[in-house]
Amino acid sequence: MSHSTFGTRPPGRWAHTWVSSPQPTNPADLPPDPFVRDGVALADATVRQTIRASVGGDRLRLRFSNAFGRTALTLTAVSVAFPEEVGKSAVRAGSTRPVTFHGRTSVVVPVGAQVVSDGVDLAVPPDADLTVTVFLADGSPADALTSHPGSRTTSHLLRGDHVDAVDLPGATTVDHWFLLSGVEVWSTRTTTAVVTLGDSLTDGRGSTTNGNDRWPNLLAHRLRSNPATADVAVLNQGIGGNQVAGQGLGPSALARLDRDVLALGGVTWLVLFEGVNDIGTAAPTPAAQKQVTDDLVAAYEQVVERAHARGIAVCGATLTPLGGSAYDDPDGHREASRQAVNEWVRTSGRFDAVLDLDAATRDPEEPKSLLRAYDEGDHLHLSPAGYQALADAVRLDLFAPTSA
Numbered sequence: 001m002s003h004s005t006f007g008t009r010p011p012g013r014w015a016h017t018w019v020s021s022p023q024p025t026n027p028a029d030l031p032p033d034p035f036v037r038d039g040v041a042l043a044d045a046t047v048r049q050t051i052r053a054s055v056g057g058d059r060l061r062l063r064f065s066n067a068f069g070r071t072a073l074t075l076t077a078v079s080v081a082f083p084e085e086v087g088k089s090a091v092r093a094g095s096t097r098p099v100t101f102h103g104r105t106s107v108v109v110p111v112g113a114q115v116v117s118d119g120v121d122l123a124v125p126p127d128a129d130l131t132v133t134v135f136l137a138d139g140s141p142a143d144a145l146t147s148h149p150g151s152r153t154t155s156h157l158l159r160g161d162h163v164d165a166v167d168l169p170g171a172t173t174v175d176h177w178f179l180l181s182g183v184e185v186w187s188t189r190t191t192t193a194v195v196t197l198g199d200s201l202t203d204g205r206g207s208t209t210n211g212n213d214r215w216p217n218l219l220a221h222r223l224r225s226n227p228a229t230a231d232v233a234v235l236n237q238g239i240g241g242n243q244v245a246g247q248g249l250g251p252s253a254l255a256r257l258d259r260d261v262l263a264l265g266g267v268t269w270l271v272l273f274e275g276v277n278d279i280g281t282a283a284p285t286p287a288a289q290k291q292v293t294d295d296l297v298a299a300y301e302q303v304v305e306r307a308h309a310r311g312i313a314v315c316g317a318t319l320t321p322l323g324g325s326a327y328d329d330p331d332g333h334r335e336a337s338r339q340a341v342n343e344w345v346r347t348s349g350r351f352d353a354v355l356d357l358d359a360a361t362r363d364p365e366e367p368k369s370l371l372r373a374y375d376e377g378d379h380l381h382l383s384p385a386g387y388q389a390l391a392d393a394v395r396l397d398l399f400a401p402t403s404a
Helices: 216-223 253-262 278-280 286-309 333-347 356-363 385-391
Strands: 013-019 045-052 060-065 073-074 077-081 098-101 107-109 114-116 128-136 146-148 155-159 172-174 182-189 193-200 232-238 265-271 313-317 353-355 366-370
Touching: 045 182, 060 077, 060 107, 060 128, 073 128, 073 172, 107 114, 114 182, 128 182, 193 216, 193 253, 216 232, 216 385, 232 253, 232 265, 253 265, 253 286, 265 286, 265 385, 286 313, 286 333, 356 385
Parallel strands: 013 232, 193 232, 193 265, 265 313, 313 353
Antiparallel strands: 013 182, 045 128, 045 155, 060 114, 060 182, 073 107, 077 098, 077 128, 155 172
């Protein structure tokens, strides 16, 4: 009988430093002309997009998703580099590295699947910006393009193959990410991760475009300043308009939990901060709001059970105020639901920890409303100052590797 022997692996492991939850692309979020023709998006097009890493590592690799495709997707050529400036198309001269897949410069992503690149010899500092450039010769059916519309970061589109170009003069700008769903780094440290699962408040509506001042970014910066949590990645799995159990934008939190949280290596904590869209889109009647409250509590318990089965601790976050927003109703039925859900989060004992984001952002004189300085303007979403308040409300020692 013969026995196979595994070679000695170098110390370390791959750890996610950035993620973006894949979504189907709505017509309003498709690339502009001439990047959609005859029902095909991004054919003969270079897509250059920039992301902000959290933890650093000695090497990197990329993940691309065709989760909502209905045909196989060909990535003709890919490169990665450091940008000269976030929001601009130029990359730092000499920093560009080719990206391969099983040694090949192109890869076919099957329908509904993702692909992971080979490792790239490019050291990534903590909190670094990275630019990923993709050329697609054939593109994707426009009605089956996988993307993340709420990037709050400017991407650049240009016809032709320019993956190795230092700059893309004349490129068309869009504030969306396409196809890119993850960046991992090779870490020889005890790197762990916390995933923030949420809606537009986590995705960063109201934050500064190209400013990276969503609350998960700001939390990552705080964690980096604390020696006990310097190796904790923050992975933002927010989707604007998302719901926990209902049919909002993108797959519900329950539907995407396996893909966006449980399938990621090294995750020790999950922050669940979602539910206002479930409440706000249910009818403002006592019966409908009782139903949505009960459904949210049941869904939260499902998340906790499924996360615990994978050894992941769950931090429940209270829902921030909605007073004066489009979700607020004259009789206060939705506000009553928010209060009931928050009371359950605070007192049920089902979560491993509680993050009281309601208390961190409400106006003490008008508790059903956001503090004015934290209000983006629609009385629901937060300003950069409001997102800083969310990040500041987190006890840093909570996510220290020994506490999970």
